[in-house]
Amino acid sequence: MTKKRLADSPTFRQLQTHFDAVGDAAMRTQFASEPDRYSRYSLHAAGLMLDYSKNRLNQTTLDLLMALAREQQVEARRDAMFAGEKINLTEQRAVLHTALRAPRSTALCVDGQDITADVHAVLDQMHGFSEQIRSGNWVGRDGQAITDIVNIGIGGSYLGPKMVCQALRAQAHARLSCHFVSNVDGHDLAAVLAKVNPATTLFIIASKTFTTTETMMNAHSARSWFLQSGTEADLARHFVAVSTNLPAVTGFGIDAANMFPFWDWVGGRYSIWSAIGLSVAVLVGFAAFREFLDGAHRMDQHFRTAPLEQNMPVLLAMIGIWYRNFHGASSVSVAPYHQDLALFAGYLQQLDMESNGKRVTASGQPLSAASGPVIWGDTGTNGQHAYFQLLHQGSDLIPMDFIAVLNASHTLPGHHAVLLANCFAQSEAFMRGKTAVEVRADLQAQGLDAAATEALVPHKTFPGNRPSNTLLMDALTPANLGALIALYEHKVFVQGVIWGVNSFDQWGVELGKVLAQAIARELSGKSAPQQHDSSTTALIALARAAQMATPSIAPDSPSAD
């Protein structure tokens, strides 16, 4: 299907004309002249409230953005995704992470297979297993209950479970600790192994493919470590796998009965809803995991049924298009005002940047307009004392997403009001700024003379008119967290449709993997030096020389090949 280039579409051109006319209109003035701006530009869905009033937009902007969404067939593409069409064209796969959180009554078939039945069979398996671990009925090799879960995985088999376990840590089982090992750097695994007792540790080897070098190397090392004090027969009590690759799992030595399957129609970065969420179900219990799925399902229902104008993921996506494609904003900063969401920006990095970091359309044509921005951020208030300076007064326009939770799960007096005050003050400051006139008045009131005042005015002036969204929820419950993640998944989907990219493949990660395997063989002496550029040749030589002194850096595992 050959589509018209995005930049040539009539609505895209109208948006450009509109941007040239009012793109930098002052929000401060708009708030002053539109008393109902908040109520017009905010909405509730699935337990979340989105305030998008502090954006550089008016009704015409929104009308044009929604027209662009319709022109690019967002609704038809959305329906195709939910129906299980193979929208991941380069891999000929359906994209059905939404099916993982749908109720048991949903009927959905892919390639003649009733996937609802498959999904719920695995959820039942996770339910039973998590109950056994939590109750202490599943015992380790010495008859003691499991105390530590070590999830070994990387990318989508790591970021989601770790982020969600941290987000829901207020509900963690008192006896259980979850650890996450991802990096092939042995410092990662070694630090965790130093803390845990093999007799009371369960390893979850989480890998969709069960071939990923980092995960396989860590899994083999964990197994060898375990076997220093246990026997092969003990492995079944201490190693389980989450994967789509049964032969590789059994080849590793994990019993098929201890494997939690998922399917090729679940992308790695969309897999937290699958058995990749096993560590979450174990830590917070299956009932909470089910609530997490239900919250995401509520957002799915909203995304499927709400008109585009009142559709939270669509609004978030199209406002992002406005900044990326017309204001030239190349990054978006995310600031969760909740310590338990400290890993959320990192999670979104994979979700968004691996999905929409593409330079050709789904049919292989070069893009006519910029695609995915850089996503980054840290918790408020920490970011305020680090990089917010640049956000307020730097030369780039960087739209912000603030995420805040109205009720805390701790009881320490005072903290939460100060936290929320900081969140709301930041979005107000970004929007309002501080004019030279206001700065001058302040300095004069402090008694500075005219020369000192004028010297400081440029430094103390804030341009303002810096846009932000604010997402609020009552409490950081499993359901609200599920809805929040699903909101961003669908935002990324809608943006991918507008840009015309395949949001569900990730070929860009392959080249480095292949070259790393070749270099690993050279470093270990398994292959002769290859032809490289002078920089790479020198770096390999330096590592080879260091390896002579400290042989530990040489890769020496079958998984390095």
Ligand SMILES: O=P(O)(O)OC[C@H]1O[C@H](O)[C@H](O)[C@@H](O)[C@@H]1O
């Ligand atoms: O789960 P695995 O098959 O081990 O894959 C782990 C990760 O590695 C790959 O390189 C991809 O970039 C990610 O999308 C994926 O989540």
